Amino acid sequence: MGIINLAKRLDEVSDSATLAISAKSKEMKRKGRSIIDLSVGEPDFDTPWSIKEAAFKAIKDGFTKYTPTAGIPELIQAICDKFKNDNQLNYGPSQIVVSVGAKQALYNAILAICNPGDEVIIPQPFWVSYPEQVKLAGATPILVSTYPEAGFRIGKNELKKKITSKTKLFILNSPCNPTGAVYSREDLSEIAEVICSHQLYLIFDEIYEKLVYEREHYSIASLGKEIEEKTITVNGLSKTYSMTGWRIGYAAGPEKIIQGMKKIQSHSTSCSNSIAQMAALSALKGPQDEVEKRREIFARRRNFIVDRLKKIEGVSCFFPQGAFYVFPDFSSFFGKRYNNWIIKNSLDLATYLLEEAGVAVVPGIAFGADHYVRLSYAASIEEIEKGLSRVEEALSLLK
Numbered sequence: 076m077g078i079i080n081l082a083k084r085l086d087e088v089s090d091s092a093t094l095a096i097s098a099k100s101k102e103m104k105r106k107g108r109s110i111i112d113l114s115v116g117e118p119d120f121d122t123p124w125s126i127k128e129a130a131f132k133a134i135k136d137g138f139t140k141y142t143p144t145a146g147i148p149e150l151i152q153a154i155c156d157k158f159k160n161d162n163q164l165n166y167g168p169s170q171i172v173v174s175v176g177a178k179q180a181l182y183n184a185i186l187a188i189c190n191p192g193d194e195v196i197i198p199q200p201f202w203v204s205y206p207e208q209v210k211l212a213g214a215t216p217i218l219v220s221t222y223p224e225a226g227f228r229i230g231k232n233e234l235k236k237k238i239t240s241k242t243k244l245f246i247l248n249s250p251c252n253p254t255g256a257v258y259s260r261e262d263l264s265e266i267a268e269v270i271c272s273h274q275l276y277l278i279f280d281e282i283y284e285k286l287v288y289e290r291e292h293y294s295i296a297s298l299g300k301e302i303e304e305k306t307i308t309v310n311g312l313s314k315t316y317s318m319t320g321w322r323i324g325y326a327a328g329p330e331k332i333i334q335g336m337k338k339i340q341s342h343s344t345s346c347s348n349s350i351a352q353m354a355a356l357s358a359l360k361g362p363q364d365e366v367e368k369r370r371e372i373f374a375r376r377r378n379f380i381v382d383r384l385k386k387i388e389g390v391s392c393f394f395p396q397g398a399f400y401v402f403p404d405f406s407s408f409f410g411k412r413y414n415n416w417i418i419k420n421s422l423d424l425a426t427y428l429l430e431e432a433g434v435a436v437v438p439g440i441a442f443g444a445d446h447y448v449r450l451s452y453a454a455s456i457e458e459i460e461k462g463l464s465r466v467e468e469a470l471s472l473l474k
Contacts, residue, residue, distance in 0.1 A: 087210045091203055092441030096425065100435035111462035113450040114435040116252065117319040118399070122354075123365050126316060129357030133350045142349050144341045146173030146325070150352050153359040154325050161284075162294040164308070166327045172336050173352065175344045177282050177311035177324030180336070182208045183343075184307045184326060185244070187335035188276050189214040193243035198229040200402065200442035202252045202280070214243065218443060223393040223404075227254035231265040238269075244276050247295070250283040253442045253449040254402045255377075255395020257287055263295045267302040276332070277306045282324075283398040285315040285366050288374045290396045296328075304329055314398075315366055316358045321351040373399050376452040380459050384450075387467045399453045402439070406446035411473035418473060421445045432469035434462045 096114045104110045133139070145151060151171045158164040174180040181204070189195060191213030197205050199218040206216035217237050221227045234245065247266065249258040258266075270277050277295065284292045296306040311324030326336060340346075377395060384392045384403050392403035411418050416427050421438035425448060428434045439447030452459060 088207045112435045114437045118317040119453045120317045126354045126358045130354040133353035142346045150356045163297045174324045176322040180309045180324045180326040183336040183339045185212045194241040195244040200444040227256035231269050246278045248280040250397025255398045257290045257396040260293045271301045280309045287397040323355040380452045383463045402447045413472040432465040
C-alpha cells in the first residue's frame, strides 16, 4: 500500500517551542534530573478553593451534560457584567462566546474573519500561536518588528506601512507575551485611528489584563463606537485565576463575527466543559481580593528577576510592565562555545541551559526574535535565584 500524504497545511505550521521545552524538561525531571523550570506560561499558584468548590458542586448536582455552544446563560451574563465593570464595554449576550481556552477563541475569530490570501499584521515578538493559526486559516502573517527602545510597542506609522489591499486583520496583545509590554491609552488611540481609517478588523488579546504593574490596562474597544465595531476582544480565566487546565476562554465583539465563531465552534468542540463553566462563573462573581494579592507577588518577583539579570555580564533586559515574563537579550553569547557546545542562536542557548545547567527557558526564535530568551517569573523568588545562578555559571563557561 502506498504512502498517503498528509494535508499540505501541516508543512506551513511549526510545532509549539514552548510546549516542546516544557515536555523535555518534564521528561528530564522524571529521569531524576534537577530542573528549574522558568519556561512555563502559567501561574504557579493553585486555583482558589472557592472556584474548586463550585466545580465539586456542579458534579454533585449532575451538571455534567452538554451546554449551549456559546456557554451557559449565567456565565455569559457574568462576562457581560465583567466587561461593563472592568473595561467600560457594553456587550450583550449575543456578542459573547465561551470557548475551550482563549486559544480557541483566537483561532475561531481568525477562521471567521480570514479567507485564503488575506494578510494579517502581527507585531513581533509575538505569542507563538498567532502566525501558526493565521497560516492554518490559509492567510498570510505579516510581521512587524518592535524593539526594546520603543517599549516593544508598534506605532501607528509602522502599522500603516504594512497595510495593503490584502490586509484583513491586525492582532494586538497587551499586556504582551513574551515581552511584558503594555500599551498606553495614547498608544491604543493612535492604533484605533489607523484601524478605523482602513477596512480591517482587530483582535485584541488581553488575557494578562489583571497582571499590570505601574501602568493601567485599557481595552481598545472602549475608546469609541467605531473601533468597538471592528474589535474582537479575547480573554479568559487561565492567568487571572490560575485556571490554565480548566480551559475556559471567551470573546466579545460584533454580533456577526461572534455568530460566525459560534458556528465554527459548534462543529469543533461544541461547547466548553460544563463543570469548568460553573467554576468560571464562581471565579467571575466571587471575591477578587486574591487576584490583587497575586498581582503584588508577581510584581515583587518581576523586580527581583530583572535586578538579578542585570548582574549577569553580557545580558540586557527590558523592564516589563505586565504579564509574568522577562525577555532578556542574550545575543552577546552567540558564537561562543564550551566543550562540544557551539551557541549559534537562541535555540542552541536554550538547549545548552537545559542540558548543562538544568534550567528550562524558551528560545526567542519561537516568538520571532532570535536575540532573546523568555523566562517566566511564575516561580518563587528562591527558585528564580537558584535558576539564574545556574544560568550565570553556565554562561561563564562559554568562551
